[in-house]
Amino acid sequence: MVRATPPLPLHEIEVPVPNGLSPFAIGTFDEIGSFTRARFPHRHDFYEILFLTGGGGVHVVDFEPYEIEPNSVYVLAPGQVHFWKDSELITGRVLVFAEEFLLVHPGGLLPAPGGSPLLRLDDAQAAQVEEVLDDxxxxxxSRDPGYATMLQAHLHILLVRIQRLRQAHxxxxxxxxxxxxxxxxxxxxxxxxxxxxxYAERVGVTAGHLTDLVRAALGTTPGAVIRAALALEAKRLLAQTELSVAQIAHALGFEDPSYFGRFFKREAxxxxxxxxxxxREKYQLAHDL
Incomplete structure (x- = not known):
């Protein structure tokens, strides 16, 4: 039975849509809007690439803290929860886009969900990324004729460049x-x-072949990926709602709250x-509920 989880704060793209295509925008933190520096946990319905050139504090993504440093790139997927803590003078660029805006299927170009969203660059690598962002x-x-197609092409180049840099780490x-x-x-x-x-049937392979691919790419098993995703949803609800543990267990499809408790302790x-x-104590989240 499918459970409907209570909604967490969701930021939808509120920017012009190029030539009627899926949403896309680029700008400074100030230009894109207040959510880019939000100090409260929220999630997006779009991809977001952050290129930081300055600032201080901590960027928290799915409850993992990352020190804010220049020459940092974050690639955030739809559904990820993030916020800024003790942040100051954050500068850089923000690029947001829907999956449908991509020229090709994003597999291989975007980091797999569950991986690290952060890539730290040296000055030469940062210059490579900034060059594409400038384009x-x-x-x-400019909005010159055919600009939507050009944006798709440049976005593809940016993702390839980021992927190459990720593989170098x-x-x-x-x-x-x-x-x-x-x-x-x-x-x-x-x-x-x-x-x-x-899931193996959905992606067109056998369960055994999927297991081999996941082990090679992520160093874990498909079952562990599923359990980690479920535990992450539990963490989000525990951190950001006032639902009881029993209510959260029910929302996540656990008939027995005690079994949910054992599952969560094993995973978390x-x-x-x-x-x-x-x-809540670590990030003072109770004040935001």
Whole structure:
């Protein structure tokens, strides 16, 4: 039975749509809007690429803290929860787009859900990224004939460039198109479907082959990816809602709250109650509810 989880704050794109295509925008943090520096946890219905050139504080993505530093690139997927803590003078560029705006299927070009959203660059690498962002920005503002197609082409180049830079960092694994599709499906449908076989059928391979691909790309198993996605949804609800543990267990499809408690402690290393208390205390989230 599918459960409907209570909605968390969702930011939708409120920008011009090029030539009637899917939403796309680029600009400074000030130009894109207040949500770009939001200090409260929220999630997006679009992809967001952040290129930071200055500022201080902490950027928290799915409850993992990242120190704000220049020459940092974040690639955030739809549904990820993030916010800024103790941040000041954040500068750089923000690029937002819907998946449908891409020229090709994003598998292989975007990091698999669950991977690190952060890529730190040296000055030469940052210059490579900034060069493409400059091209995108000029095309976006000029609105010359055919600019939507040009934006799609430049976005494709940017994603390839970021992917190459990610592959240059051994700690950032690359993912195949099939693995990306699998992990993306899990993030979208984990509340309704938790069968490895079912996901394998959706991406057109056997369960055994999917297991081999996920192990090679991510160093884990499809089942572990599914469990991690479910635990992440639980963390989001524990941190950002006043639902009881039993209500959250029910919302996530667990008939037995005690089983949910054991599952969560195994995945998160703490009981649901302890996690809620500790995460709210760490990030002062209770004041935002």
């Amino acid at each position: 995108i920005d000029r095309e976006y503002r 051994p700690r950032v694994p690359a993912s195949s198109s099939i693995v990306w599709r699998f992990t993306r499906l899990v993030t979208k449908h984990v509340l309704a479907e938790r069968s490895v076989t079912a 290393g703490a009981s649901p109650g302890d996690f809620r208390r500790d995460i």
